[in-house]
Amino acid sequence: MHIVRQLMAIPGVVAAGEYAYRGDRFSYEGALTDEFARMASILCRANTLSVNMQSEIFDSFAENCGCRPVQGWIVRGSQITICSVGNYFAFIENRDELLNDVMTIMRAKVGDVQDDLLVNLYARLGGNTKEALY
Amino acid sequence: MTLRKILVLDGVTAVCRFRDDGVLMAAEGMLSQDQMERLAKFAQWYRRMVSSNTDVLSLFSQMRGWSPSQGWVVQGDAMTVCSSGNMVCMFENAQGSLNEVMRALTEAAHE
């Protein structure tokens, strides 16, 4: 079953989707508008690039220390949490056990992130990984 | 504006041109080859990070004029690293002029 559909079947998952490198290609299901989903994909791209850069730096100080390649990140809000693995994201309510379940599913299904960040971010939505940003 | 011309500016110790995948295209200056490659990789990451954070700022502020981002500057105690487009440069604060260096980098980046 497609990961987004699988996530949306879990009570407490508010929205889930996937995003591409430029942040302007995305798909989603759940309680978001097109505009919000576009915004979310821009946010996800920013955070993903950030943590990837940080893990490269950690790795240069302690090679193979277990950080690279980065799988994703989590932002814990007071009632809502956003988590991202690979080029997928989910907005979930802060219910007991939900974050752990969602992270387990996401890491199992899409956590096989490769070293090349651009390849990951284009993996399923397509696009030219050699394309310049600007 | 060649890299040589940027290297001779006051205070400049190293200057590189890098590709979008972080590969070093050209370098001039006082760093070793390995250090130049690391600088290029770092600059490429930083460029991506800054440009995506700029997009986020643009989105939330709803202001024009932020994106697309053009470069970045990190000013240390005695050294500065700065970048415009796909050019990155390191210079000593005591002698270098940020304005002059950024102008030169911007000109070189557009070539």
Place this chain on the structure above:
Amino acid sequence: MMDLPGALAAFTYSDKGDLQSHVLREGTALTPQVLDLLARSCVANLAIAGMEARGWEALTGQAGFQPLQGFSLVGLEWSVVVDGNCGVVVKNRDADYEACFKAVQAA
């Protein structure tokens, strides 16, 4: 915090990211130097996440993101979970993210 499942390291840091104290599990490939870098990057990540939460609520009118309760970077084999001035590194295999967030919030 070292009692959390899979815990490899626990640390505290100043508002600027200076490492103030740390505990490392024996045998881990993590070093105090990496923890110091981690602490700094986590301060940055929390700040950015805080900015994103604020901007999102302001622009969309949605609530429930602020105040921020923490951030996690999920690496290949381990994740770091931070909130406030406190962080823990856990092995992904055993990670209980919710317990980690509760622990760093309480500290």
